[in-house]
Structures are given as structure tokens and as C-alpha cells.
Amino acid sequence: MQSELPFDGGQKPAPEPARDPAPKPKRPRAPRKPRPPERADMRLTFWLALLIVIADQALKYWVVHVLRLDRLREIDVLPPWLNLRMAWNQGVNFGLFASDQDIMRWVLIAVAAAICLWVWYWVWRSAQGLVARIAAGLLIGGAIGNVIDRLWYGAVADFLNMSLPGWQNPYSFNVADISIFAGAVGLILIPQKRPDAPKSGRGSRRTGTDKTRDEAGKSR
Numbered sequence: 570m571q572s573e574l575p576f577d578g579g580q581k582p583a584p585e586p587a588r589d590p591a592p593k594p595k596r597p598r599a600p601r602k603p604r605p606p607e608r609a610d611m612r613l614t615f616w617l618a619l620l621i622v623i624a625d626q627a628l629k630y631w632v633v634h635v636l637r638l639d640r641l642r643e644i645d646v647l648p649p650w651l652n653l654r655m656a657w658n659q660g661v662n663f664g665l666f667a668s669d670q671d672i673m674r675w676v677l678i679a680v681a682a683a684i685c686l687w688v689w690y691w692v693w694r695s696a697q698g699l700v701a702r703i704a705a706g707l708l709i710g711g712a713i714g715n716v717i718d719r720l721w722y723g724a725v726a727d728f729l730n731m732s733l734p735g736w737q738n739p740y741s742f743n744v745a746d747i748s749i750f751a752g753a754v755g756l757i758l759i760p761q762k763r764p765d766a767p768k769s770g771r772g773s774r775r776t777g778t779d780k781t782r783d784e785a786g787k788s789r
Contacts, residue, residue, distance in 0.1 A: 607696045614692065614706040621710025625744040626717060629726045638728055649737070654730040656741040657722070674719050681712045688756070704755025711748030718745075 632638045632653065644653040661677065685708075691697075692705045718725040727741035 609693050609696045609702060611689065611693050611702065613699075614689070614702045614709070617703060617706030618710035618713065621707060621745070621748045622714050622717070625711070625714035625748070628744055629718070629728070632728045633726055649732040649734055652730045652732065653728050654741045656727040657724040658727050658741075659724045674723060678716050678719050681716050685709045685712050700755055700759055704752045704759070706752070707748045708752025708756065711745040711752065714743075714745035714748070 632655075636644065636653070638644060638653055638655045642655050646652055659674065688705050688708060692701050697705075715725045725743070725745075727743050727746070729743060730738055730741045732738040
């Protein structure tokens with residue numbers, strides 16, 4: 570007798586289940602770049618300074634070259650309140666540090682340029698507010714106007730004179746001097762306010778969550 574053998578039918582062994590590939594190691598996140606410090610927008614300062622320079626130089630040209638005030642010396646407009654009195658100032662305000670030596674002219678030019686650069690840099694770096702930017706534009710524009718006079722004429726052209734009945738003011742000034750004075754007052758005497766920093770999203774989210782919790786507690 571023949572023994573019966575199991576019939577496999579030619580079936581192949583079942584394949585082993587595929588193993589999941591090993592997870593790739595996560596790359597560490599690159600550190601976030603720090604936000605750049607806030608700086609002031611100096612466009613208003615630039616355009617205001619440019620406007621002061623143009624107005625100052627245009628008025629000086631009209632007074633010196635059209636009205637010939639450098640030859641006439643005096644023109645009464647609304648005496649004694651407002652007059653035109655020609656004066657060549659080789660120093661600073663009220664003739665301080667005036668000198669006939671040419672070296673003093675270049676010293677004053679260098680000082681004015683240094684002050685303009687410092688004021689611009691300080692307002693820009695410290696992100697000052699609107700008042701400081703306006704004041705800086707007035708001061709810088711006036712200083713540049715007087716620097717142009719020193720380069721062109723060798724001295725500052727002063728021609729505005731304001732007096733009172735019974736009192737004659739011996740000093741003259743110009744538009745640049747008014748601008749410098751107003752700018753200095755704005756930078757020194759008026760308190761500066763920096764623009765408010767934008768509120769973060771986290772704070773607003775927390776506030777909304779707290780309000781929701783409070784409302785839920787009240788409803789209970």
C-alpha cells in the first residue's frame with residue numbers, strides 16, 4: 570500500500586510583511602532671526618529740511634541780488650516792527666565767535682555739519698516721534714542754509730530786523746536762524762514720545778480667552 574502524501578498544490582510560502590522604514594531623524598529648526606531694531610522714518614525730516622533750505626536761499630538771493638540790500642543797507646517795511654537791515658555775520662547767533670580769519674569760517678562749517686549728522690543719526694536710531702522728526706528737519710535745514718552762506722559769501726547773510734517803538738534792535742537774523750531756534754526748542758524743551766509698539770498676538774489671544782472664561786463663569 571502506498572502512503573498518502575500531503576498535496577501542497579505548488580503553493581509558495583507567504584512573504585513576510587514589509588517592515589516600515591526607520592523614521593528619519595528630524596532636523597533641528599534653525600533659530601529665528603532677531604527682529605531688527607525699530608528705526609524712525611526720516612522722509613519727513615529730509616523733505617522739511619530741503620524746504621527750509623530752498624526758502625532760505627531763495628529769500629536771501631532776492632534780498633541781496635534783487636533788492637540790492639547789501640548796497641542800500643536799510644529798507645523800511647513796517648517800521649519799527651519789521652525792517653530790512655543788511656548784516657554779514659561771520660560768527661554764530663548775535664555775532665558770537667565772529668572772526669576775520671578764514672580758519673574760523675571752516676571751523677563753524679565743520680561744527681554745523683557735525684551737529685546735523687549727529688541730530689539725524691540720533692533721531693533715526695532712537696526712533697523718535699513726529700515732533701522730534703519735525704524739529705530735526707527745521708534745525709538741519711536752517712544749519713545747512715547758513716553753511717551755504719559761509720561757502721558762497723564767506724559769512725551769513727542776515728537781513729530781518731524787528732524793533733519796538735522807542736527801542737532799536739541792533740541785531741538782524743534770517744529764515745535759517747528762525748528755523749534753527751524752532752528746531753532746538755522742539756528737540757530740547759518739548760518732551761519726546763516714541764511711537765507705541767504694536768501689541769503681540771499672544772496678548773490679544775489671552776485676553777479673548779480670559780473674556781470667554783469670565784462669560785462662561787457668569788453663565789454658570
